[in-house]
Amino acid sequence: MEQNNFPITNWSEDDKPREKLMLKGKSVLSDAELIAILIGSGSRNESAVGLSKRILASVDNNLNALGKLTLQQLMTFKGIGEAKAISIIAAMELGRRRRAEEAVEMKKITSSKMIFELMQPIIGELPHEEFWVLYLNNSNKVLSKSQLGKGGITGTLVDVRLVFKAALELGATGLILCHNHPSGTLIPSDADKQITKKLKAAGQNLDINVMDHIIIAENGYYSFNDDGIF
Secondary structure: OOOOOOOHHHOOHHHOHHHHHHHHOHHHOOHHHHHHHHHOOOEOOEOHHHHHHHHHHHOOOOHHHHOOOOHHHHOOOOOOOHHHHHHHHHHHHHHHHHHHHHHHOOOOOOOHHHHHHHHHHHHOOOOOOEEEEEEEOOOOOEEEEEEEEEOOOOOOOOOHHHHHHHHHHHOOOEEEEEEEOOOOOOOOOHHHHHHHHHHHHHHHHOOOEEEEEEEEOOOOEEEOOOOOOO
16 A cells, blocks of 8 residues: 555555556556656655656646646656656657557548547647648548648638649548647637638639548537538
């Protein structure tokens, strides 16, 4: 049993996070125990697991929220120096990238939900807006995905020529537009509607189908196609 003033080295084998992982496997460890392995040690008056529980409690035990903490925010916890904070941030980023890679392995886009699952790990938690395009072949398989705008969505920030230049080079027959709303709102703005209309019209002239425009937030999405706008 964990006690804050009782060093991990004096725990029973079952209670040591590293030993527990080796003996019972990674899935039996709690989030706090996994973080304790990352940071290695706590402080004089607190075990690594105790410190990890305190950090998790500060973000309501939400790993997504933990992944958003900055280096400076993590270092406000007694017992967390620069090296330990960097270890936590690196682990959270690896987890995010793994989710993104797993999403890319999808064979064929068949729904707006699949697009959300593909793009949410990439842009769903950003503090600024980014505009991305997914390029699809005639089987609706993703040939490529590309960031074509950053900072805001207006007709001047999304270059229509670049969007379709890439489509022609890839031999894409369909496009899916994606951008994020850091505010969390899933209501399309007038600028969102204008750029969608502009790109869809350009695609029709080139026989390249603009299939959907997905607005992505951290916990949800909006599809122009699902809403009948297309």
